[in-house]
Structure formats: structure tokens, C-alpha cells
Amino acid sequence: MCVAVCETHKELYKELDQFIEKVKDKPGILIAVLHKAQEIFGWLPQEVQEYIAEKLGVPVSEVYGVVTFYNFFATKPKGKNQIKICLGTACYVKGADRVMEHFLEELGVQAEEVTPDGLFSVHPVRCLGACSMAPVVLVGEKDFYGKVTPDMVSKIIAAYRRGGRNE
Template identity: 50%
Template sequence: MSFGCKCGGELNSKLDALLDRYRGQPSALIQVLHQAQELYGYLPRKVLQRVAGALNVPLSQVYGVVSFYSFFTIHPKGKHQISVCKGTACYVRGAGQLLDRIKEELGLKPGETTEDGQFSLEVVRCLGACGLGPVITVDEDVHARVQPERMSDILAAYRQ
């Protein structure tokens, strides 16, 4: 194994294959980070070091890119990812109150993960489903016109 990450050998060999495809191409950095994050669920430091080496980009610059874009995370995420849309259309239809309810329900602030590792919460800007606000997504599922009262039922469905 090339480094002591607990993520396991299979992931590492997939990462190797990915890096081989883009070796020496600094302009592919963002696309490589997307795929690496898909593999690991987040971007551990060891992975960033390997990406930096393969693409021939200084680690500081890789970190600069990772911290610039909100899609990338260097912390592991929960099993279920809740995204609350706070675009304008959702906002005027009550996304603020909805977010308050979710925060209360899970005891979380946006950007955090519950202690049991079940849920991560984040705020996003416009999911493009403006006709149906307020909208949240849990993993791949879109929930439209969510009233705060419905939140406990929605979350319960994912807890099982």
C-alpha cells in the first residue's frame, strides 16, 4: 500500500488509476478532486498529497483550490447529506424557518455532522427547482414544498 490510509486497498488502486489518467495535467485539478471525493466521500490530506504529486501542482495550491470551492470537503460527511436550498425563491417561501427547524431537530449547524454520523447539514444556493420552494434534498431525493412540520417525518424515514 502506498500510504497508511485506512480507506483500504481497493480505493487506493482506483485512485492510482485516476491519477494515471491525468498525470502531469495541472488544469485537470478540479475534475480530479471531484472524482477523488466521489471515491473517498471526502478529501483526506494523504489523497491531496498524492493528487498534488501526480498533477505536478504544489500542495499549497491544491489546498487553495479545495478550500475555495464549497463542493470540496476535507472532513468526512454523514451517512445522509441534507441540503437546504436558500435561494431567493425558497427564501421568500419560508426556507429560513425550515432551516431553523432542521437545526433544532438535529442539533446541528450547517457544515456539521451529527455525532452518530447519520446526517450532515449544509445550506446551498438554489437547486434550480424554484417553482417548488422551499426545497431540500436528502442524498439524491428532492423534497418539494416542505413545511417545517413535515421535517421530523422526513428525517425519520432516513434514520431507519
């Protein structure tokens, strides 16, 4: 039986279908399809996982298993700007927990929650490999901030409210 497709997401499912069509004869494509789906939808809602299972003819449990095994797959929605705060040891001893608190307070969310305007979500992460710059914050995939102090938080957020990093 077909999995119901939400009307508003039809275009997104269409894009996913086109990708599946291109790769369907290749072996071991589940991870590639999940990556693509995450790129398209921004995360992997349960109905998308079920849709992929049906399309690829694999058990839903296999798809869930892969999604929960790899931490780069998101099972919750994320903000347009994902703020990753390193809580690794070097950052923690330099006050990363206070930086985190300021982000959460200023945005009025809990960790991993999305702000009502969809612009931000805050994610604690492990060492980002830049311990000498501790505490470090990464916004999106490439906007890196080092030696972050709580009083820098408002300015960082304001930059993304205006649409991008303010150098």
C-alpha cells in the first residue's frame, strides 16, 4: 500500500524520486538516498523514511536502523542556521556551557529545538578540532567563531537575523 504523500511536499518528493530513479540500480544505495532526502527535506521525518523504504523495497526497520546508527542523520527538524556549540573538554573548561546558556536564553529554546521563526536551532557537539580557539561555535557548515564569550552571542545571532555572517 502506498505511503500517503503530503500535498505541500509533493515537489520535494518529486526531487527525491528523480534521485532514486538515477541511482536505483546501484548496490548499497540506501545511505546515498537518505543523504539526498536530508538535503532535500532538511531532516528525515518518519514518513520520509517510510517512503524511502517502500521505494527501495527494503524493510522500514532497516531504514530506521541506518538513520539512528549514523549521527549525521537528523530525525528532528533543524533551524535554517544551525548553531553548533562545542562542549568538548577544552571548550568546556573555557566556559562553553555559559556560551550555550546565553544562546538558549537569547533564542528562547531548549537544545535541539527550532525557534518559532525557523531561523535557528542550537546543538551541543563534541570537539570540533579547534581546541586552541576554545570555546568554539560553528554556525551552519562553515562559519566558525573562536574564543567566544557570552557577550558575543547577541551579535552573532543578530548577524544571521540580517541574513548572514557580519565580518
